[in-house]
Amino acid sequence: MGLQQRAIETRTRILEAAEERFALEGYDATGVAEICQEAGVSKGAFYHHFNSKQEVFLQLLQGWLDGMNKQLSVLGKAKGDVPDRILSMTRVVRVVLQAAQKGLPIYLEFWSRALRDPGVMETMIEPFRQYRVFFSEMLEEGVEEGTLELADASIAAQVILSFALGVLVQGIFDPEGADWEQVSIEGIGVLLKGYQKR
Amino acid sequence: MGLQQRAIETRTRILEAAEERFALEGYDATGVAEICQEAGVSKGAFYHHFNSKQEVFLQLLQGWLDGMNKQLSVLGKAKGDVPDRILSMTRVVRVVLQAAQKGLPIYLEFWSRALRDPGVMETMIEPFRQYRVFFSEMLEEGVEEGTLELADASIAAQVILSFALGVLVQGIFDPEGADWEQVSIEGIGVLLKGYQKR
Amino acid sequence: MGLQQRAIETRTRILEAAEERFALEGYDATGVAEICQEAGVSKGAFYHHFNSKQEVFLQLLQGWLDGMNKQLSVLGKAKGDVPDRILSMTRVVRVVLQAAQKGLPIYLEFWSRALRDPGVMETMIEPFRQYRVFFSEMLEEGVEEGTLELADASIAAQVILSFALGVLVQGIFDPEGADWEQVSIEGIGVLLKGYQKR
Amino acid sequence: MGLQQRAIETRTRILEAAEERFALEGYDATGVAEICQEAGVSKGAFYHHFNSKQEVFLQLLQGWLDGMNKQLSVLGKAKGDVPDRILSMTRVVRVVLQAAQKGLPIYLEFWSRALRDPGVMETMIEPFRQYRVFFSEMLEEGVEEGTLELADASIAAQVILSFALGVLVQGIFDPEGADWEQVSIEGIGVLLKGYQKR
DNA sequence: ACTATCGGGACCGCCCGTTAGT
DNA sequence: ACTAACGGGCGGTCCCGATAGT
Numbered sequence: 001m002g003l004q005q006r007a008i009e010t011r012t013r014i015l016e017a018a019e020e021r022f023a024l025e026g027y028d029a030t031g032v033a034e035i036c037q038e039a040g041v042s043k044g045a046f047y048h049h050f051n052s053k054q055e056v057f058l059q060l061l062q063g064w065l066d067g068m069n070k071q072l073s074v075l076g077k078a079k080g081d082v083p084d085r086i087l088s089m090t091r092v093v094r095v096v097l098q099a100a101q102k103g104l105p106i107y108l109e110f111w112s113r114a115l116r117d118p119g120v121m122e123t124m125i126e127p128f129r130q131y132r133v134f135f136s137e138m139l140e141e142g143v144e145e146g147t148l149e150l151a152d153a154s155i156a157a158q159v160i161l162s163f164a165l166g167v168l169v170q171g172i173f174d175p176e177g178a179d180w181e182q183v184s185i186e187g188i189g190v191l192l193k194g195y196q197k198r
Numbered sequence: 199m200g201l202q203q204r205a206i207e208t209r210t211r212i213l214e215a216a217e218e219r220f221a222l223e224g225y226d227a228t229g230v231a232e233i234c235q236e237a238g239v240s241k242g243a244f245y246h247h248f249n250s251k252q253e254v255f256l257q258l259l260q261g262w263l264d265g266m267n268k269q270l271s272v273l274g275k276a277k278g279d280v281p282d283r284i285l286s287m288t289r290v291v292r293v294v295l296q297a298a299q300k301g302l303p304i305y306l307e308f309w310s311r312a313l314r315d316p317g318v319m320e321t322m323i324e325p326f327r328q329y330r331v332f333f334s335e336m337l338e339e340g341v342e343e344g345t346l347e348l349a350d351a352s353i354a355a356q357v358i359l360s361f362a363l364g365v366l367v368q369g370i371f372d373p374e375g376a377d378w379e380q381v382s383i384e385g386i387g388v389l390l391k392g393y394q395k396r
Numbered sequence: 397m398g399l400q401q402r403a404i405e406t407r408t409r410i411l412e413a414a415e416e417r418f419a420l421e422g423y424d425a426t427g428v429a430e431i432c433q434e435a436g437v438s439k440g441a442f443y444h445h446f447n448s449k450q451e452v453f454l455q456l457l458q459g460w461l462d463g464m465n466k467q468l469s470v471l472g473k474a475k476g477d478v479p480d481r482i483l484s485m486t487r488v489v490r491v492v493l494q495a496a497q498k499g500l501p502i503y504l505e506f507w508s509r510a511l512r513d514p515g516v517m518e519t520m521i522e523p524f525r526q527y528r529v530f531f532s533e534m535l536e537e538g539v540e541e542g543t544l545e546l547a548d549a550s551i552a553a554q555v556i557l558s559f560a561l562g563v564l565v566q567g568i569f570d571p572e573g574a575d576w577e578q579v580s581i582e583g584i585g586v587l588l589k590g591y592q593k594r
Numbered sequence: 595m596g597l598q599q600r601a602i603e604t605r606t607r608i609l610e611a612a613e614e615r616f617a618l619e620g621y622d623a624t625g626v627a628e629i630c631q632e633a634g635v636s637k638g639a640f641y642h643h644f645n646s647k648q649e650v651f652l653q654l655l656q657g658w659l660d661g662m663n664k665q666l667s668v669l670g671k672a673k674g675d676v677p678d679r680i681l682s683m684t685r686v687v688r689v690v691l692q693a694a695q696k697g698l699p700i701y702l703e704f705w706s707r708a709l710r711d712p713g714v715m716e717t718m719i720e721p722f723r724q725y726r727v728f729f730s731e732m733l734e735e736g737v738e739e740g741t742l743e744l745a746d747a748s749i750a751a752q753v754i755l756s757f758a759l760g761v762l763v764q765g766i767f768d769p770e771g772a773d774w775e776q777v778s779i780e781g782i783g784v785l786l787k788g789y790q791k792r
Numbered sequence: 793a794c795t796a797t798c799g800g801g802a803c804c805g806c807c808c809g810t811t812a813g814t
Numbered sequence: 815a816c817t818a819a820c821g822g823g824c825g826g827t828c829c830c831g832a833t834a835g836t
Contacts, residue, residue, distance in 0.1 A: 007815065026310060028226030031807060042817050047809065049815095105313050108306060111371075112224060115303050125372050132375070158368075158376050159361070159385035166364030170356075173309075174323050178330070178356050187357035190392035191385075204834090205797060229825060240799040241827085247797090251826070402812090403819060422706060424622030427803060438821045443805070445819090501709050507767075508620060508706060511699050521768050528772070554764075554772050555781035559753070562760030566752075569705075570719050573726070574752050583753035586788035587781075601793065625829060636795050641831065643793095 011049050013039040015063075018056045023105040027057060027113070061110055061120070064103070068127045072134060082142030083192050086160070093184045097171045104172055135161055139195075149197040156195055163187050209247050211237040213261070216254045221303040225255060225311070259308050259318070262301070266325045270332060280340030281390050284358070288382045295369045295378065302370055333359055337393075347395040354393055361385050407445050409435040411459070414452045419501040423453060423509070457506050457516070460499075464523045468530060478538030479588050482556070489580045493567045500568055531557055535591075545593040552591055559583050605643050607633040609657075612650045617699040621651060621707070655704050655714070658697070662721045666728060676736030677786050680754070684782045687775045691765045698766055729755055733789075743791040750789055757781050 017039035021030040032053050036046050050056050078085045100107075114121040135157035142148035150156045167187065171180040215237035219228040230251050234244050248254045276283045298305075312319040333355035340346035348354045365385065369378035413435035417426040428449050432442050446452045474481045496503075510517040531553035538544035546552045563583065567576035611633035615624040626647050630640050644650050672679045694701075708715040729751035736742035744750045761781065765774035 010815080025314065026226065028224070032809080033807075043809080044811095044817050045815075051809095053808075105310070108310050108313065112303075112306050112310060115306065116223070125375070128368065128372055129375060154376075155381055155384050158381045159388065162364030162368060162381060162385060163357070163361040164364065165367055166360030166362065169363055169367055170326065170360060174326055177323070177327060178352075183353055183356045183360060186353050187360060187389075190357065191388055194388035194392055202796085208797080230827085231825080241801085242799050242829090243797070245827070245829095249827095400818085406819080421710065422622065424620065428805080429803080439805085439823085440807090440821050441819070443807095447805095449804070501706075504702060504706050504709065508699070508702050511702065512619070521771070524764065524768055525771060550772075551777055551780050554777045555757070555784065558760030558764060558777060558781060559757040560760065561763055562756030562758065565759055565763055566722065566756060570722055573719070573723060574748075579749055579752045579756060582749050583756060583785075586753065587784055590784035590788055604793080626831080627829075637831080638795050638833095639793075645831095647830070 007049070010039075010041055010045055014041060014046060014049060015056065015059060019060050019106060022057065022060070022109055023103075026105075027053075027109050057109075057113070058120075060106065061113075061123070064106075064110070065123060065127065069130075072127070072130060076134065081145055081147045082138055083147050083196060085138070086188060086192065087185075090184050090188045091181075093167065093171070093181045096168065097175065097180065100168065100172050101175065131161060132157055142195075147197060148195050150195050160188070160191055163191060205247070208237075208239055208243055212239060212244060212247060213254065213258060217258050217304060220255065220258070220307055221301070224303070225251075225307050255307075255311070256318075258304065259311075259321070262304075262308070263321060263325065267328075270325070270328060274332065279343055279345045280336055281345055281394060283336070284386060284390065285383075288362075288379075288386045291365065291369070291379045291382045294366065295373065298366065298370050299373065329359060330355055345395060346393050348393050358386070358389055361389060403445070406435075406437055406441055410437060410442060410445060411452065411456060415456050415502060418453065418456070418505055419499070422501070423449075423505050453505075453509070454516075456502070457509075457519070460502075460506070461519060461523065465526075468523070468526060472530065477541055477543050478534055479543055479592060481534070482584060482588065483581075486560075486577075486580045486584045489563065489567070489577045492564065493571065493576065496564065496568050497571065527557060528553055543593060544591050546591050556584070556587055559587060601643070604633075604635055604639055608635060608640060608643060609650065609653060613654050613700060616651065616654070616703055617697075620699075621647075621703050651703075651707070652714075654700065655707075655717070658700075658704070659717060659721065663724075666721070666724060670728065675739055675741045676732055677741050677790060679732070680782060680786065681779075684778050685775075687761070687765070687778045690762065691769065691774065694762065694766050695769065725755060726751055741791060742789050744789050754782070754785055757785060 014035065018030070018035045021035055021038060024030075032043060032046060035053075035056070036043050039046075050059070075089070078088065080088070110120075110124060114124040132154075136154045139148060139150065139153040139157050139160075143150065143153060148156075164184070167180055167184045170177065212233065216228070216233045219233055219236060222228075230241065230244060233251075233254070234241050237244075248257070273287070276286065278286070308318075308322060312322040330352075334352045337346060337348065337351040337355050337358075341348065341351060346354075362382070365378055365382045368375065410431065414426070414431045417431055417434060420426075426449075428439065428442060431449075431452070432439050435442075446455070471485070474484065476484070506516075506520060510520040528550075532550045535544060535546065535549040535553050535556075539546065539549060560580070563576055563580045566573065608629065612624070612629045615629055615632060618624075626637060626640060629647075629650070630637050633640075644653070669683070672682065674682070704714075704718060708718040726748075730748045733742060733744065733747040733751050733754075737744065737747060742750075758778070761774055761778045764771065
């Protein structure tokens with residue numbers, strides 16, 4: 001309906017404006033008035049749709065987490081044998097880095113918040129754990145299909161993920177510092193060679 | 199004891215109090231009055247020693263960076279052949295993690311700030327680069343001494359560091375999520391095996 | 397009655413309170429909180445209507461200047477020949493003095509400000525110049541109607557205005573020091589006699 | 595003695611610095627620290643020589659008043675008949691204006707203060723009254739020497755002084771607005787003609 | 793005589809959220 | 815659904831002055 005349509009749009013505009021401002025200046029340094037101005041609405045509208053600035057933040061966080069989950073489920077449907085699938089993931093490093101870089105400031109805000117709120121912390125950590133489970137299962141699949149040979153799939157998964165995360169972190173904070181794509185290919189290559197069945 | 203002595207102590211007390219409050223509540227959420235109370239000094243004293251809250255923050259950052267540099271120079275003086283030295287580093291993971299965990303909140307504050315201030319960003323990234331250089335030289339030493347065999351020492355260094363950083367990051371944010379010491383030993387083992395001369 | 401109505405009233409109350417406090421204690425010595433209390437509004441309301449204390453001050457100044465202009469246009473419509481009109485003006489000295497005395501403190505504030513802000517200075521001086529032009533034209537009218545005889549109407553206007561201003565200034569700062577009405581009548585008398593056609 | 599000499603110099607430096615800052619920014623807007631910096635001394639020195647910022651201000655005021663008195667006594671020693679003496683005073687308008695312009699800001703500060711402090715007000719007004727007495731006596735001298743003819747010397751003195759003050763005020767605030775020297779000569783001429791014995 | 797250090801207060805500006813009104 | 819007006823309070827900064835020390 002017309003009215004509802006407009007309301008939804010207003011909501012979205014507020015959320016988008018908030019994300020932008022939070023990313024640019026941080027949560028605390030961003031005023032509600034600022035968000036409203038950016039969104040082109042009045043403060044009344046803001047508090048009509050949200051109960052507090054905090055709530056807007058949490059909604060943004062939730063949206064971000066949902067996005068993560070969706071990504072994960074896409075990864076699960078890849079084809080080929082396990083080593084190939086891992087290598088193919090490596091190839092998208094550049095894309096991932098670019099995406100991550102844009103979202104980094106707000107992401108750091110999420111973490112800052114998480115450190116002071118155990119509930120948020122739990123929610124933030126969850127994706128990490130899911131990645132680990134997902135990867136662990138994938139490696140076990142590799143053992144079953146006979147392409148990998150490893151003592152403990154869980155630990156191996158953590159090793160590979162740690163390396164990937166390390167590349168990511170450095171790539172995000174210091175993109176020009178090295179050719180991170182090359183580093184990731186080399187590193188994954190060495191690790192896979194160590195884990196591959198001869 | 200002299201005037202100067204007392205002044206230095208006051209300064210230190212302010213810095214320590216600020217560090218604690220910043221870590222506990224974040225930069226923005228911490229008031230100058232709060233810092234002063236914690237430090238047991240007046241606002242007059244605070245603004246006698248520092249021109250702004252921001253300046254206190256930057257001094258803390260500087261102190262932290264200096265500490266990093268000192269650590270690095272200690273690492274450089276280790277003995278034994280290169281693979282052994284690397285392995286011995288992994289053994290201190292637990293200690294490093296504990297130390298890092300304590301400093302994490304303020305560290306995240308540093309990064310949040312860095313994202314909004316290119317100058318700070320540069321300063322924050324520098325240690326990363328120095329670690330890379332340091333490690334790269336160490337690996338070349340390994341090549342010279344005949345224990346390692348690698349195509350490009352610089353990239354290999356980045357690979358190893360990325361893995362280490364990844365373990366660290368996960369260990370900091372999710373200490374209970376896995377046995378990070380074991381993961382680091384396993385991972386470094388695999389990587390070294392890949393780089394060691396047969 | 398509407399929202400707007402109330403807003404206007406609030407604005408007015410703030411301006412009036414500010415004028416009173418500025419006059420009583422001076423611009424710098426008057427706090428925003430003080431003005432708010434006097435006006436019976438909150439600081440939120442204050443900063444909703446004005447961006448700063450300075451802005452309130454400038455609005456007061458503007459209002460005062462507008463009042464001056466209005467007065468001038470009233471003077472222009474008097475009747476009788478020119479010498480009579482000038483004499484009739486002198487007779488209101490007492491009234492003018494009383495009015496001026498009340499507004500003096502804030503007026504001095506205006507000037508103090510003007511000395512430090514060329515833009516304000518220009519605005520403050522403008523009325524002076526307009527008075528000169530107005531008077532000059534009036535004297536020329538006297539020449540045309542044959543009641544006055546003078547070499548340079550502009551200079552004569554400045555002479556008369558200077559005298560008037562001098563009486564005013566002394567009357568404002570030292571009302572009890574002399575019978576300023578009598579002085580003004582005597583002085584204007586002598587000047588007019590010097591300029592009147594025999 | 596050496597020590598005393600240095601102390602006096604410090605005092606003077608503080609007073610000069612204060613005068614400059616007060617003139618530039620106003621009494622309230624000028625901080626003690628600012629004065630100290632300008633004078634090149636510490637705050638301790640400041641409060642060693644003066645008990646408060648206010649005291650410095652009052653000392654400046656006193657100095658200014660003493661200067662006024664000195665000027666007056668110089669005027670009293672002029673030669674020639676009274677009309678000539680008055681005319682000769684007129685000729686120094688330009689010099690007076692320039693001097694007054696420089697001291698205007700601090701002078702306005704004096705008056706602002708005076709309005710809120712009856713004691714200061716009395717001190718500020720005194721020179722005005724002395725000028726009136728001085729002038730009144732001079733005019734009576736003119737009557738005695740047979741060059742002037744007037745009903746009430748006191749009022750005539752006030753008339754002439756009012757005109758002079760009016761020219762001065764305008765000349766100070768709007769120096770470019772007219773040729774104030776010419777205006778003063780013309781005005782005094784007309785007034786003297788009215789008062790001179792035929 | 794002069795300095796460095798410190799105390800505590802108060803001000804302006806802003807901010808988050810609410811309410812009266814459309 | 816949305817706006818304008820408003821409430822009350824906090825936060826960084828600075829300021830005047832006092833004191834401990836040289």
